[in-house]
Amino acid sequence: MSSSLTVIAVGGQTPYEVTIGRGALRELDRYIDPQVARICLVFQPPLRSAAAVVADHLRVGQRRIVGLEIPDGEAAKTLDVVGDAWQTLGRTEFTRSDMIVALGGGAASDVAGFIAATWLRGIPLINAPTTLLGMVDAAIGGKTGINTEAGKNLVGAFHPPKAVLCDLDALGTLDEVALTSGLAEIVKCGFIADPEILEIVWSAQNQIRQPASDPLRDVIERAVRVKADVVGADLRENSIRAILNYGHTFGHAIERVEGFTWAHGHAVAVGMVFAAHVATAMGLLDPTLRQAHHDLLQRVGLPVSYRPGRWNELRQAMAVDKKNRGNQSNMVLLRAIGDPTVVETPNDQLLQHAYQEISGGAL
Numbered sequence: 001m002s003s004s005l006t007v008i009a010v011g012g013q014t015p016y017e018v019t020i021g022r023g024a025l026r027e028l029d030r031y032i033d034p035q036v037a038r039i040c041l042v043f044q045p046p047l048r049s050a051a052a053v054v055a056d057h058l059r060v061g062q063r064r065i066v067g068l069e070i071p072d073g074e075a076a077k078t079l080d081v082v083g084d085a086w087q088t089l090g091r092t093e094f095t096r097s098d099m100i101v102a103l104g105g106g107a108a109s110d111v112a113g114f115i116a117a118t119w120l121r122g123i124p125l126i127n128a129p130t131t132l133l134g135m136v137d138a139a140i141g142g143k144t145g146i147n148t149e150a151g152k153n154l155v156g157a158f159h160p161p162k163a164v165l166c167d168l169d170a171l172g173t174l175d176e177v178a179l180t181s182g183l184a185e186i187v188k189c190g191f192i193a194d195p196e197i198l199e200i201v202w203s204a205q206n207q208i209r210q211p212a213s214d215p216l217r218d219v220i221e222r223a224v225r226v227k228a229d230v231v232g233a234d235l236r237e238n239s240i241r242a243i244l245n246y247g248h249t250f251g252h253a254i255e256r257v258e259g260f261t262w263a264h265g266h267a268v269a270v271g272m273v274f275a276a277h278v279a280t281a282m283g284l285l286d287p288t289l290r291q292a293h294h295d296l297l298q299r300v301g302l303p304v305s306y307r308p309g310r311w312n313e314l315r316q317a318m319a320v321d322k323k324n325r326g327n328q329s330n331m332v333l334l335r336a337i338g339d340p341t342v343v344e345t346p347n348d349q350l351l352q353h354a355y356q357e358i359s360g361g362a363l
């Protein structure tokens with residue numbers, strides 16, 4: 001293996017490795033038994049030429065490679081796309097020893113993972129994430145899913161991959177929105193578990209948004225370690241995995257109110273500032289750390305405020321959050337950097353106060 005690759009282990013009942021580095025995709029065949037007869041390569045439209053290269057790489061002996069181009073972005077996470085994929089797998093006689101490779105962002109790994117989880121009650125999956133958010137978040141941890149009329153990501157399955165290959169060369173074509181969206185999840189990992197991430201992001205402010213930079217690689221690896229440790233300990237979000245939802249209560253509410261036109265990470269960035277306001281109002285978090293949320297996220301080009309006048313819709317959206325259990329709704333707050341806690345969602349007055357702080361205006 002090339003020395004410039006980093007391998008991070010994810011533990012749990014079905015352990016696997018996350019390989020990170022430039023050219024990591026060339027390691028793909030290390031994780032695929034030569035006997036595998038059929039591979040379905042699921043990819044997003046912008047990855048068409050990359051998929052052709054991967055397909056050539058995988059085409060050994062009599063093996064059949066079935067390319068499956070899915071619609072871009074969220075349009076891929078539908079039951080229709082899954083149904084078409086089931087037809088394809090049926091037609092090409094996929095068996096339980098065949099496999100699926102997902103090439104693309106989080107939408108690709110979510111839907112490809114769901115196809116892998118459901119075909120023959122589960123066939124092997126390898127994730128090759130090509131967005132920053134995919135690398136540090138969506139491709140790791142085994143959550144797969146699609147969107148339905150009832151909401152986003154409400155239908156899915158836990159189906160951990162056999163391996164994850166984060167080829168940093170893919171990041172070069174990402175636009176600013178996709179890069180900063182992924183950075184928000186990286187910063188989140190800093191807040192909940194690894195303060196060094198925050199130091200690096202702060203001091204390498206300019207380099208951090210350059211796809212080939214060392215500081216970006218450094219924080220990607222650190223964020224992957226945070227996620228790997230958490231999901232290795234709690235795949236099904238029975239306990240500690242909930243901390244990964246830091247910033248997501250209010251972030252999801254923004255996404256809903258905005259009709260999912262906001263990049264996920266951007267909504268989470270505002271959600272973290274909101275959570276910091278709630279935590280300081282409750283006396284949990286020192287106000288200087290709330291200010292640190294604001295300053296750091298702003299420094300890397302992420303939004304830290306939201307428009308006023310939307311309280312009722314936001315409150316309603318928070319109430320239907322999928323993290324709720326029965327009638328109880330929870331929220332992740334910080335007591336300090338690296339010290340998250342899950343609390344019952346505080347009273348409306350506190351939430352309203354936090355909203356006013358970040359919107360600078362009326363409810």
Ligand SMILES: NC(=O)c1ccc[n+]([C@@H]2O[C@H](COP(=O)([O-])OP(=O)(O)OC[C@H]3O[C@@H](n4cnc5c(N)ncnc54)[C@H](O)[C@@H]3O)[C@@H](O)[C@H]2O)c1
Pocket residue numbers: 044045046047072073074077104105106107108110130131132133134137138139140141142143144145153170171172173174175178181264
């Ligand atoms: N399963 C999980 O644990 C988990 C966690 C977080 C997010 N998600 C899901 O991930 C999705 C968001 O992920 P995302 O931000 O990667 O979005 P995405 O997959 O929609 O990708 C964003 C855009 O970037 C394009 N793209 C992908 N790779 C590219 C590349 N290398 N160069 C240029 N363009 C490229 C895609 O085609 C798409 O247009 C959401 O559906 C979210 O629900 C899942």
